[in-house]
Amino acid sequence: MSGVVWVLFSTFSTVALFAIGGPSALIPEFHRQIVTNLHLMTDEGFIHSVVLSQLAPGPNMLFISFIGWQVAGLAGLLASTIAILGPTSVLAFVAGRFLEGRKDVTWIKAVKTSLSPIVVGLTVSSGLVTARAADHDVVGIALTIGAAAFMVAYKRNPLWVIAAGAAIGILAYRLGWMAVG
């Protein structure tokens, strides 16, 4: 395994074990590791991975697979995917066997209740980190605020909102309101 592929593997498999609240809660951690510490990607590349991985169906964790691809091609994609799925799948396997037949789930409710504000804190952090990396001007900030308001007010498939944002992005660029690159 080449150096960078191993770095991806070891980084993501460690983060995976702390992955409560799903990938949208983990963006600050991935950004901290990939952009700030390891310099494997720029802010721009990171945001592109966030957006493009939304276009594929399936588990949101594939965002990590996409980052692996961007950093180290097919080997990076496979290493990242296995790293993010491997440790948690083994844990799920063990937990599933342990819980089989035990229908008393009060402790699960207690843990879930106490973790939920932490997940909210992590998700707000994700929004902030993403907005800082993505928004370069007034158009970007307006799109972020608009999308947040839309998400709160309506229950629609987020893909349509991203498509609308892409269309507005092109329009703003053509009208000269937004710089690119």
Place this chain on the structure above:
Amino acid sequence: MSQSPPETGASSPRLSLWNLASGFLIIGLMGFGGIAQSAQYVMVEQRKWLSAKDFVELFGVCAVLPGGNILNASVMLGDRNHGPLGSLVCLASLLLAPLGLLLVIALVYDRYAYLPDVQAAITGGGSVAAGLIFGTAARLAKGVNPTIASALAGVATFVLVGVLRAPIWAVIVTIAPLSVLWAIYGGRRA
């Protein structure tokens, strides 16, 4: 709270490997913009693998474990029916279509990323993605018990991770155990 009938999990009829594999393939394919709905549709309504109550219980457990909910659920359902082989088959079937499509998207992106219109579209999409995450946070916050302890936990997490950019393990080993202890000894029982 609810008394479940004295049934043992092992006695329920096994789902065939093909049934599970094709079901998870469809869940993966249908999950555009969020996979929870397609999982619920296939598992409960279409294929009747689980009752609505079992589905909620399974996802409750998966939400507490690290990792993606649906990924964990595929591992557990596979094992219940066919052991470790079942887990591998379910996980692989779930990932097959999304990973394939992701590769196609990556190849198209690598080819056309230089075009200014494509750059502008992705930049707009990125700003929207940030907003969607804020919106998700707002929705999640509605489901949190409005207590001082949970407000403290949420704000402390945000300050540490969002503002000070502390590593996530620092939060998990400090705030999470305190929060769980508070739930058990301090506050009302959930």
